[in-house]
Amino acid sequence: MKNTQNTGEVNETPSSSDNIKLQFEDIVKSFREDGNDTRVLDGIDLHVREGEFVSILGPSGSGKSTLFLLLGGLYRPDHGRIMLDGRDIAGKRGLVSYMPQDSAMFPWRTVEQNAALPLQLDGVPARTALSMARSALQKAGLEGYERSLPHQLSGGMQQRAAFVRALLGRRDVMCLDEPFAALDALTRQEMQHWLLNQWEQERRTVLFVTHSIEEALYLSDRLYVLSAKPTQVLQEIAVPFPRPRDRRLLLEPQFAALRGQLYELLLSAKEEEGARHD
Amino acid sequence: MYKWWPPALVITALVIGWQAAVDLSGVEKWHVPSPIDVAQESMKSYPQVLAHTWITVKVMLTGTAIGIAIGIAGALLLHISPFLNRAFYPLMILSQNIPIIVLSMLLIFWFGFGLTPKIVIIVLVCFFPVLVATMNGLAQADRAMRSYMLMTGASRLQLLLKLELPYSLPYLFAGVKIAATYSVMGAVIAEWVGGSQGIGKYMMMSYASFRMDRVFVSVIVIIVLSLLMVGLSRLLEWRFTRWKTHSLHAGTEGGSRP
Numbered sequence: 427m428k429n430t431q432n433t434g435e436v437n438e439t440p441s442s443s444d445n446i447k448l449q450f451e452d453i454v455k456s457f458r459e460d461g462n463d464t465r466v467l468d469g470i471d472l473h474v475r476e477g478e479f480v481s482i483l484g485p486s487g488s489g490k491s492t493l494f495l496l497l498g499g500l501y502r503p504d505h506g507r508i509m510l511d512g513r514d515i516a517g518k519r520g521l522v523s524y525m526p527q528d529s530a531m532f533p534w535r536t537v538e539q540n541a542a543l544p545l546q547l548d549g550v551p552a553r554t555a556l557s558m559a560r561s562a563l564q565k566a567g568l569e570g571y572e573r574s575l576p577h578q579l580s581g582g583m584q585q586r587a588a589f590v591r592a593l594l595g596r597r598d599v600m601c602l603d604e605p606f607a608a609l610d611a612l613t614r615q616e617m618q619h620w621l622l623n624q625w626e627q628e629r630r631t632v633l634f635v636t637h638s639i640e641e642a643l644y645l646s647d648r649l650y651v652l653s654a655k656p657t658q659v660l661q662e663i664a665v666p667f668p669r670p671r672d673r674r675l676l677l678e679p680q681f682a683a684l685r686g687q688l689y690e691l692l693l694s695a696k697e698e699e700g701a702r703h704d
Numbered sequence: 705m706y707k708w709w710p711p712a713l714v715i716t717a718l719v720i721g722w723q724a725a726v727d728l729s730g731v732e733k734w735h736v737p738s739p740i741d742v743a744q745e746s747m748k749s750y751p752q753v754l755a756h757t758w759i760t761v762k763v764m765l766t767g768t769a770i771g772i773a774i775g776i777a778g779a780l781l782l783h784i785s786p787f788l789n790r791a792f793y794p795l796m797i798l799s800q801n802i803p804i805i806v807l808s809m810l811l812i813f814w815f816g817f818g819l820t821p822k823i824v825i826i827v828l829v830c831f832f833p834v835l836v837a838t839m840n841g842l843a844q845a846d847r848a849m850r851s852y853m854l855m856t857g858a859s860r861l862q863l864l865l866k867l868e869l870p871y872s873l874p875y876l877f878a879g880v881k882i883a884a885t886y887s888v889m890g891a892v893i894a895e896w897v898g899g900s901q902g903i904g905k906y907m908m909m910s911y912a913s914f915r916m917d918r919v920f921v922s923v924i925v926i927i928v929l930s931l932l933m934v935g936l937s938r939l940l941e942w943r944f945t946r947w948k949t950h951s952l953h954a955g956t957e958g959g960s961r962p
C-alpha cells in the first residue's frame with residue numbers, strides 16, 4: 427500500500443544528494459494497554475538525507491511522537507532498525523536534538539538559561555553556554571528577552587526560544603514535533619516563515635512532524651503521509667517547489683493541487699480507520 | 705493581598721473579653737492573670753525571658769537546619785534508589801509513630817541534659833515532613849520536560865539536579881513550613897522534659913511556682929517564635945521559588961506521557 431511519487435520535475439536542491447543521514451527500517455512498535463497489545467507503528471520505512479527538510483504528516487494518534495521517542499532512545503522498537511550515519515542507534519539517547527510537542531521550557535530558568543541547557547548537558551561550562559545562547563537568541567529575534575522567564579513570553583516567542591534551544595543542541599539531526607500546533611493561525615504563519623528563514627541559514631537535517639498539510643508542503647523537501655493506527659506509510663511525496671520560498675507559494679495552482687491530493691489521502695485514511703471501528 | 709485585619713479584630717476582641725471577665729468575676733491574679741497582668745509581668749521579667757528564648761532559638765534553628773538537610777538528602781537517596789526506598793520508607797513511617805515525649809525521655813536518659821538530645825529531637829520531628837514532601841515533588845517532575853532531558857542525553861545526575869530537584873522545590877518548601885512549626889513544639893517539649901534553660905524550661909518553672917502570669921508570657925513567646933519560623937520559611941520559599949509565583953499557568957504543564 428506504499429507508493430512513491432514524484433510530483434512534477436524534482437527540484438534538485440544541493441541537499442538532495444544520495445547521502446542518507448537517517449533511516450527508519452521496518453519499525454514496529456506496540457504498546458501494552460489494559461493487558462492487550464495495541465500495535466501503533468506497523469512497519470515504518472522512511473529516510474532523511476543530509477541537509478534535507480522532511481515532514482511527517484499523519485492523523486492524530488498515528489504515532490508521530492512515538493517515532494521521535496524511538497529515535498531519541500526513550501523507547502525501543504519491537505522490530506526494525508533506526509540508522510543514523512549507518513549505525514543502528516535504537517535505544518541510544520542524546521544523538522539528535524529535539525523540540526517537543528509542548529515547548530517544555532523550564533519555568534525556573536530564564537530564556538537564555540533554557541536555551542543554554544543542551545550545551546550544559548554536553549558539559550560546556552555555564553558561562554560559555556550562556557553567551558552562545560545569548561547570541562543565538564539575538565539572531566532569532568529574541569533580543570531583550572534573554573533574561574525573561576518563559577511565561578513572560580508569548581506563545582510564538584516561546585516556540586522560538588524552544589527552537590533556539592534545539593538548534594544549540596548541536597546535533598546533525600533536528601526533530602521538531604508539531605512546534606506550531608498550539609499557536610493561532612496568524613502567529614503560526616509568521617512562525618513558519620521565520621522557521622524557514624532560520625533553517626535556510628544553516629540547512630540542518632530536519633525531521634518535522636505536523637498534521638497541517640499546508641505547513642508540510644510549505645516547509646519541506648519531501649514528506650511522508652502516515653495512515654491511522656496501526657500506522658504505515660501511505661505515500662512519500664517530493665515537494666517540487668524551489669527555495670527560497672515565500673507566502674506567494676500558497677497561491678500557486680500546483681500548490682493547491684498537491685494540497686487537494688494530500689487532503690483526499692488523509693481523509694481516506696481517516697475513513698478507513700472509522701470503518702475498522704464499526 | 706493578605707487581609708490582616710479580620711484576625712487582628714478577633715484577637716483584640718478576645719483580649720478585651722478576657723480582661724473584662726477577669727475584672728468582673730474577681731478571680732485572683734495568681735489563679736487567672738488578666739492581659740494587663742501578663743503585660744506588666746513581661747515588662748518586668750523580659751531580660752530573663754529573652755535569655756531563655758535565645759537559648760531555645762539557637763537549639764531550634766540548629767535542629768531545624770539539620771533536620772531539613774537530612775530530609776532533603778534522604779529524599780534524594782530514596783528517590784534514586786528504589787531498593788533503599790523499599791527498605792527504609794516503612795521504617796521512617798514507624799519512627800513517626802513513637803510519641804515524642806517518650807523519645808525525649810529516652811534521649812535525655814542516654815545523652816544527658818546537654819544540647820544533643822534536644823537537637824536530636826528537633827531533627828527527628830523536622831526531617832520527616834521535608835522528606836515526604838520532597839520525595840513527592842521529585843516524583844512529580846513534568847513528563848514533557850523529563851522526556852526532553854532524556855532525549856537530549858541527560859545523565860541521571862543531570863536529570864536530578866537540573867530538572868527533578870528544581871521542580872520539587874515548591875513541594876520541598878511546603879514540607880519546610882510544616883517542619884518549622886513542628887520544630888518549636890519539639891524544642892519546647894524537649895526542654896520541658898530535660899532542660900536547665902530555654903523557654904520550655906522557664907514555662908515549667910513558672911508553673912511549678914504558681915506564676916501563671918509567667919506561663920502566659922512563655923506562651924506568647926512560643927507563639928511569636930512559631931510565627932517567626934513560618935515567616936522565615938516563607939521568605940526562603942519566596943527566595944527559591946520566585947518563578948513559581950507568577951508562572952503557574954498553561955504552557956508549563958506537560959503531556960501525560962514521556
Ligand SMILES: Nc1ncnc2c1ncn2[C@@H]1O[C@H](COP(=O)(O)OP(=O)(O)OP(=O)(O)O)[C@@H](O)[C@H]1O
Binds near residue numbers: 457489527
Ligand atoms: N507509553 C504509551 N503507552 C501506551 N500507549 C501509548 C504510549 N505512547 C503512545 N501510545 C499510544 O500510541 C498512539 C500514538 O501516540 P503518539 O503520541 O505517538 O501519536 P501522535 O501521532 O503524536 O498524535 P498527536 O498528533 O495527537 O500528537 C496513541 O494511540 C497512544 O495512545
Ligand SMILES: [Mg+2]
Binds near residue numbers: 490491492527603
Ligand atoms: Mg504527537
